[in-house]
Amino acid sequence: MGKVITLFNLLPRLHQALIGLLLLIIFAAFLIPSEDAEASRHTEKTAVSTQAPQTDIQLPLAFRTPDGPQSALSGNSAEARSSDNTTQETTNTKPAEPAKPELTEDSFTVRDGDTLAAIFNRAGFSAREVYDVTQLKQTGKIVKKLMPGDSITLIKDSDGKFAGLRYQLSKIDTLVVSRNEDKLHEYTVNKEVTHEEKFVTAEITSNFWNAGVKAGLTPAQIMELATIFGWDVDFALDIREGDSFALIYDEEYADGNFLQNGNILAAEFINQGERFTAVRYTDGQYYSEEGRSMRKAFLKSPVDFKYVSSNFNPRRLHPVTGQVKAHRGVDYVAAVGTPIKSAGAGRVIKSSYNKYNGNYVFIKHNDTYTTKYLHLNKRKVKQGDYVKQGQTIGTLGATGRVTGAHLHYEFIVNGVHRNPRTVKLPKADPIAKKERAAFTKLSETLMAKIESEKQVQYARERNAQ
Template sequence: MGKVITLFKLLPKLHQILLCILVFVTLIIVLIPSDDVQASKQTVSSSGEYGLNTRYDVPLAFRTPTPPTGSDSINQKNAETRKQPLAQTSSRNQIKTEQTTAVDIEPVLNEKHFQVKSGDTLAALFSRAGLTAKDVYDVTQLPKSKKNLLKIMPGDELVIAKNDDGQLVQLRYHLDKISTLVVNRVDDKYQESISTKQVETRSKFANATIENNFWNAGVAAGLTPNQIMQLATIYGWDIDFALDLRKGDSFAILFEEEYADGEFLRNGNILAAEFTNQGDLYTAVRYKDGNYYSAEGRSMRKAFLRSPVDFKYVSSSFNPRRLHPVTGQVRAHRGVDYVAAVGTPIKAAGKGRVIKSAYNQYNGNYVFIKHNDTYTTKYLHLKKRKVKTGASVKQGQIIGTLGSTGRVTGAHLHYEFIVNGVHRNPRTVKLPKSQAIAKKEQAQFAIVSKKLMGELEHNKQVQLASH
């Protein structure tokens, strides 16, 4: 090394500079690797061992994390995809995106709501919507559309959707709160269908104590007029709602409410009820046959109605020693006189056969019904008779209308109840016991009754605690 340095010093100054530049360039060339140099990271060989100082090709897939889930075939496919040149992969992704966009984007429809005005016809409404008489003809060739759209009423609404060319693409018309008529254009033809919302049923509780009258108590409890009448009908065989109710009587009911898409539709059936009248408790449970039974399983429907007419008041009660209002003589009044508006329907108190339907100067128009060998009922002073002698009648069937025919001082129904040939007070006589539910249904009914009455009691306790 000393001789080399001595020789270098003997060289001219210019030669020393050139030699230094040459050495520097040579070092740069030696230190920078060529393009063909492979990665020298040690990689597992085919035998599963690493080779010392051996260069291996490292695939790109091995440097990419493997997806946490998926089958081997999917992983293999992904690996092959990743081996493709970046430019080619990007190009395919772009093509795929364009295809997806083309499928997902639907034509923009021009949808408008049209309300039916007074005097509107379907043709007039279609004309206002920019549609043609041919559209009216084509749509009304569909049976459901013809039945409903040709009878549109003021206030109804039609939703009409058209495409960019102004063609009718879809029509929607609400038939009711849950059903919609839908007409779609498919391949230049119209097709119709009925779209129905799913109805959800919920149970609701209501109760009240009677202060003035039953009707006001029902309204205060949030019941509709229909529900009030339904409750009165359920207990119509046990309670006289005109005469038997007292201040302090109470009731509690569990009833259905129907919803569609979270929107209230209507009230449903009364599921269970309790009614306390003058200290006596009456229960009612609705079974799957649509009838009501006591919690123990006896039918609420008795053999006889307690009163055969919806009356305003009783003008004369059962009285064996009553003073007759016309003759002034003491004469037994063997029935009950119910006052109501002329023409009020009179119902058969029970199932039976009409043994007399006629007229005389004392009874006016009258009807006698024999129910069996024990019971007979009589209905006097009718305005009109709607049954003939010999006809069979069902309980609750209209047999005539209230009037003032015969020897009377005013319009009313004179009603008599006869047991084994003896007149009894219709308001107090013990009516035949109702039949129990069929034996094959008793076990299932017991489950239903326990569940509904338990829910009713739970709601009562919750409301009591809240107060």
């Protein structure tokens, strides 16, 4: 009887112990998998390595009650789900493929005299299919202007039927035609264009052009920089060794690939110790950092610097025979045929020839200012013509009393000859009042950036020495 009792008493204790053991296992199940889940989270990408911890937790899983540890395993099941996903992707597409007709693509290069019909023919499509494509509004127009060398991608289904095409319209836009059931659809896909600001600075040691090239600027950017400062600096005659420039320009990327250079956003030019600045505003115009228009009534030089003999030559020999007497103009030595621009807008008051001046043009800009251009090879304007600033009025020559080809340029203020390179002219218009605050903010940001980038560059150069 007592034995029965002790056995009876023991039973709950055994039960207790079993429960205790079970709890311990459950507790362990709580800890171990969550640790593994934590660890595997970092290596989720390497799917194979997560397999090992999974086998480790098989043991506690075998002991778990249906509900208990599940929450503890949630981390793990999430991981299992994600690995399911990756397998799903590969397995999912496979059974799907036979359901839809398989598509193949081929690229065709447009040949000389090619039409869409000829290309479709090469691809094995019917005349009917060409016709349907040309009936599309946008595509119909574009395929009429296929350029030799262009590439067109044609898509074919498993029955050999036309299923679509892709045609690159530009570095950014692609025209897409796709067939859905029996209907054709057309649309364009645009790559996203992103912008990056690029900084460049250089000191001029031989000439402006070489300094620009050495700094990594393109010819177009060098000319743009000269144009921006062309009202303040005579790039043909006034550049000296030690002059320097710094600029920030915009670079455009499509899908991370370089697309093209954008605008110069801000620049600084130091010419013979004098500092000039330019900031591009939202109106597309350039203003000095204080907000004065870069455009002025007169260009500093009527000749683009790129035509003028390249290296510094501040004391040119005067090309007029035996002439040492007072010279009332500025001479630009360049090749015959170099275009000569009107320094400012105005009216042609003389376009003629005589034995001293050769072919010459006089332009009256207003009651105060007149400019004169002598020894031209050809004149391109007639008396009475109105000319715009920068308009070509003739070409450089060696007509009249000269020994060599050059332009003799005179600048007359109220009837008095003045040096166009040093004459003080009225200040340019300031930016509109309502734009002032926004411009100042932009200007300060960009000029501060130029300054800090310059410091970085100087430091780098010092370290390199």
